Amino acid sequence: MSAARVGIVTFPGTLDDQDAARAVHLVGAEPVPLWHADHDLKGVDAVFLPGGFSYGDYLRCGAISRFAPLMEELIPAARAGLPVLGTCNGFQILCEAHLLPGALTRNASLHYVCRDQRVRIEQASTAWTSSFTPGQEITLPVKHGEGRYVASTETLAELEADGRVVVRYVDGNPNGSMNDIAGIRNEAGNVVGLMPHPEHAVEELVGAPSTDGRGFFTSILQKLVNA
Structure with a gap:
């Protein structure tokens, strides 16, 4: 299992890279630091983009990070x-x-x-959610000011029809996201994005919500080990 290597990307302003690295380590995989200015994914088997305020959230959240040198490698790799x-x-x-x-x-x-x-959990068929069961409810921390998911009517209909909504808010929508969407996937299911923080819910030491987020990391470990 130790051969599974998960890259953790750090941009200027990233806050949760060390939390993500610890979560990866706790499930038995190897966290690999990836620096935003590099052009090398270091042969990792998967990549985690942590939370924070990359590049100070100037322009729009994530708008500058999208053009980081490392993203020139990550974008085609994700599409592949x-x-x-x-x-x-x-x-x-x-x-x-x-x-x-x-x-x-x-x-x-x-x-x-x-x-x-x-x-x-709406979809347990992705590389990051296979440890869960569809319909399973868990508790994860949220901490954001710009987390309201929006999309065109056509895109929302497509996401719902194709089963691409991965995680949905229940017991209250914290940000007004359309359709209570907390996380989605791409068509292939290898790319997943969500606003809550599973990396902050992997150890009983921190108390509630305890280890509910660990399933995201055991999922990718199982995926890589069984590949």
């Missing part, structure tokens, strides 16, 4: 099938890079939201 997970700012970057449709905009409340959030 490399498993990629982006959480919070990572989700915003994936949308800006057009690896996922739609956009993340200001919360409907216009307030920053930080709380434990109940969500439902």
Whole structure:
């Protein structure tokens, strides 16, 4: 299992790269640091784009990160099938890079939201959610000011019809996302983006929501080991 290598990308302003690396390590995989200015994915088997405020969130969240040198390698690799997970700012970057449709905009409340959030796993067929069962409800932390998922009517209909909504908010929508969408996938299912933070819910030490987020990391480990 130790042969599974998951790259953790750090941009200027990234906050959760060390949390992501610890989560990867806890499930038995090897976290590999990836620097935004490099042109080398270091042969990793999967990539995690963590949360934070990359490049200070200037222009739009994730808009500058999309043009980072490392993304010149990551975008074609993702389109070729490399498993990629982006959480919070990572989700915003994936949308800006057009690896996922739609956009993340200001919360409907216009307030920053930080709380434990109940969500439902809608799809367990992706590289990042196979450890869950469809319909399973878990609790993950959310912490964002621009997490409202929006898309055209046509895109929303396509996401719903094709089963590409991966995670959905329940017991209250923290940001006003359309269709209560908390996370989506690309057509192939190898690229997933979500606003909640599974990397902050992997250890009992931190208390509630305990280890509900660990399934995202055990999923990718199983995928890589069984590949």
